[in-house]
Amino acid sequence: MNTMRETSAIDGQPFYPGDDAPGAAAPDGIVGESPALRRVLRLVETVATTDAAILIRGETGTGKELIAGLIHRLSARRGAPFVKFNCTAIPAGLLDSELFGHERGAFTGAIARRIGRFELAHNGTLLLDEIGDLPLELQPKLLRVLEAQEFERIGSTQTMRSDVRVIAATNRPLEELVEAGEFRADLFYRLNVFPIDLPPLRERAEDIPLLVRHFVMHHARKLGRRIDSIPADVMEMLLRHPWPGNVRELQHVLQRAVILSHGGSLQLPPLEAPVKMTRTPAPHAETFDDAVREHIVEVLRQTNGVVAGPRGAAVRLGLKRTTLLSRMQKLGITPADVVPAPLWFPVAPSTRSIAV
Ligand SMILES: Nc1ncnc2c1ncn2[C@@H]1O[C@H](COP(=O)(O)OP(=O)(O)OP(=O)(O)O)[C@@H](O)[C@H]1O
Numbered sequence: 001m002n003t004m005r006e007t008s009a010i011d012g013q014p015f016y017p018g019d020d021a022p023g024a025a026a027p028d029g030i031v032g033e034s035p036a037l038r039r040v041l042r043l044v045e046t047v048a049t050t051d052a053a054i055l056i057r058g059e060t061g062t063g064k065e066l067i068a069g070l071i072h073r074l075s076a077r078r079g080a081p082f083v084k085f086n087c088t089a090i091p092a093g094l095l096d097s098e099l100f101g102h103e104r105g106a107f108t109g110a111i112a113r114r115i116g117r118f119e120l121a122h123n124g125t126l127l128l129d130e131i132g133d134l135p136l137e138l139q140p141k142l143l144r145v146l147e148a149q150e151f152e153r154i155g156s157t158q159t160m161r162s163d164v165r166v167i168a169a170t171n172r173p174l175e176e177l178v179e180a181g182e183f184r185a186d187l188f189y190r191l192n193v194f195p196i197d198l199p200p201l202r203e204r205a206e207d208i209p210l211l212v213r214h215f216v217m218h219h220a221r222k223l224g225r226r227i228d229s230i231p232a233d234v235m236e237m238l239l240r241h242p243w244p245g246n247v248r249e250l251q252h253v254l255q256r257a258v259i260l261s262h263g264g265s266l267q268l269p270p271l272e273a274p275v276k277m278t279r280t281p282a283p284h285a286e287t288f289d290d291a292v293r294e295h296i297v298e299v300l301r302q303t304n305g306v307v308a309g310p311r312g313a314a315v316r317l318g319l320k321r322t323t324l325l326s327r328m329q330k331l332g333i334t335p336a337d338v339v340p341a342p343l344w345f346p347v348a349p350s351t352r353s354i355a356v
């Protein structure tokens, strides 16, 4: 197999020394040398050392979270926590408690004090992922914290100060949400101090061979397989595919390819025809992810969308609540997949939430 070239994109530092783990919860490396990616990395390098709010925009799977982590690691805040918060995966009613924390007894079920993400991220970086899904009613609160760096835990009158650098990420066009009245313009401008646009993979096809070698090597090592050649026609097919799911999709296809390959030469599973990226379930499970997705949706239907608690989907599936929520997010499972929309959107049609 060709030796994988390891990009030293900033300061000659290798971002992904030998034992990197793409796809892991704390991704280490950025693979790619295309001019488009280099431009992004130059921007990252420029803004990382400032405290400016950053808005990372890009299609699903383009590496927004990876870039946010890199910004944190390159910043003076690297010694303090990098806290991720997904605005989609938490039910609207619990969002402010998750962000700002609550005191014991602040509301029914608040059996202990809880520290919110803003407090956890003190002196560090807070990634507000899928910011386009933040409910309108919470947006003024977030704006206030960003402006004043002050907040109160729910149930407390004491104002707390938190020095947090905020990075927001979105794969939804926020400008359109602002025009539709679903996202506050003032918050948009506050978050959008420094926008970073991640190009889709199809617009930086030069990166595909590097990514292919990187992921093949990684999965082969992990699975104890030996893959020592990638046939030219296989690479050709990988280069021609439009990759609507971007790097994440490529990574999963290569994982399947390594599993299916015998005899040292990479064999490709049939590449799915590009589908419109919707969040509705596929009619038949064709991939492992599709099968998992269908199963989770089915169990959620049975529990009426309830994730946590003794009768929730997490217990039935033998998973931790947080594991199930993050898996649902990765697989794009929304309430609309589980129960008919009117039951879920009585107030704001734009608010997506899952009952936990
Ligand atoms: N340039 C890259 N080099 C190596 N791995 C990458 C690169 N870009 C993305 N990945 C990997 O692809 C996967 C998806 O990346 P990430 O989660 O950062 O994307 P995202 O833009 O946040 O996606 P989503 O919008 O769906 O949340 C991760 O496993 C990440 O490690």
Ligand SMILES: [Mg+2]
Pocket: 064, 065, 129, 169
């Ligand atoms: Mg992400």
